[in-house]
Amino acid sequence: xxxxxxxxxxxxxxxxxxxxxxxxxxxxxxxxxxxxxxxxxxxxxxxxxxxxxxxxxxxxxxxxxxxxxxxxxxxxxxxxxxxxxxxxxxxxxxxxxxxxxxxxxxxxxxxxxxxxxxxxxxxxxxxxxxxxxxxxxxxxxx
Numbered sequence: 001x002x003x004x005x006x007x008x009x010x011x012x013x014x015x016x017x018x019x020x021x022x023x024x025x026x027x028x029x030x031x032x033x034x035x036x037x038x039x040x041x042x043x044x045x046x047x048x049x050x051x052x053x054x055x056x057x058x059x060x061x062x063x064x065x066x067x068x069x070x071x072x073x074x075x076x077x078x079x080x081x082x083x084x085x086x087x088x089x090x091x092x093x094x095x096x097x098x099x100x101x102x103x104x105x106x107x108x109x110x111x112x113x114x115x116x117x118x119x120x121x122x123x124x125x126x127x128x129x130x131x132x133x134x135x136x137x138x139x140x141x142x
Contacts, residue, residue, distance in 0.1 A: 018055065018057070018059045019055050019059055020055065021055060022037075022041065022053055022054075022055060022061040024055070025055060025059065025060075025061050025074070026038075026074070029074050033074055033077075033078075033079065035111075036079055036108060036110075036111060036114075037061075037072065037074065037079055039111055039114055040072060040079060040081060040108060040114060041053065043114050043119075043120070043123070044063050044070065044123055047120050047123050047124050047127075048063070048065070048069075048123060048124065048127040050065065051063045051064065051065055051069070051127065052064050052065075056068065056071070060072075060073065064130075065127055065130045065131055066130050066131055066133070067084070067130055067133070068084055068130075069083065069084065069085070069126040069127050069129070069130035070082065070083055070084070070123065070126050070127075071084070072108075073105075077109065078107050078108060078109040079107070079108040080105040080106070080107055080108070081105060081106045081108055081119075082103055082104070082105040083096075083103070083104050083105070083122065083126045084102065084103060084126075085102055085126065085129050085130070085133065086098065086102060086103055086104025086105065086126070087100075087101070087102045087103075087104060088102070088129055089104065089122055089125050089126060089129065090121070090125055091104075091118065091122065092118060093116070093117050093118030093119075095116060095118050095119060095122060096122070106119060106122065
C-alpha cells in the first residue's frame with residue numbers, strides 16, 4: 001500500500017514592485033527595444049514638449065498633459081504606442097489598430113516606423129484631444 005506523500009508547495013513568487021520610472025521599465029528588455037523606446041520618447045517630447053512622463057499604477061509608461069494621452073507597451077519584438085482616446089483620432093494614413101471601445105495603438109517595430117507619415121500627427125492630435133476633453137467626459141470615453 002502506497003502512503004501518500006505530501007507534495008512540496010512551490011516557493012511563493014516575489015511580488016514585483018512597480019517600476020518608478022520609464023528607464024526602470026526598460027532595463028530588463030533587449031537593447032534594440034530599449035533604443036526604440038528612447039527614440040519614441042524623444043519623438044513624443046519633440047511634438048508635445050510640455051508632456052510629462054510617468055509610470056501609471058499598472059506599471060505602463062505614460063505621457064500626460066491634462067490626463068494621459070498616450071502610453072507604450074513593450075512586446076517581444078515591438079512597441080505598441082497606445083492612445084487612450086484613439087477612436088476619436090484622425091487617422092488618414094490608417095496606422096491605428098485595435099477594436100476596443102476607445103483604445104487604439106500603432107505597432108513600432110523599427111526606428112523607420114517612427115518616421116511613418118501620420119505618426120507625428122497622431123501624437124499631436126492625441127495631445128490636442130487630451131487638452132480639450134473635460135474631466136467628466138474622460139471616464140465615460142475610456
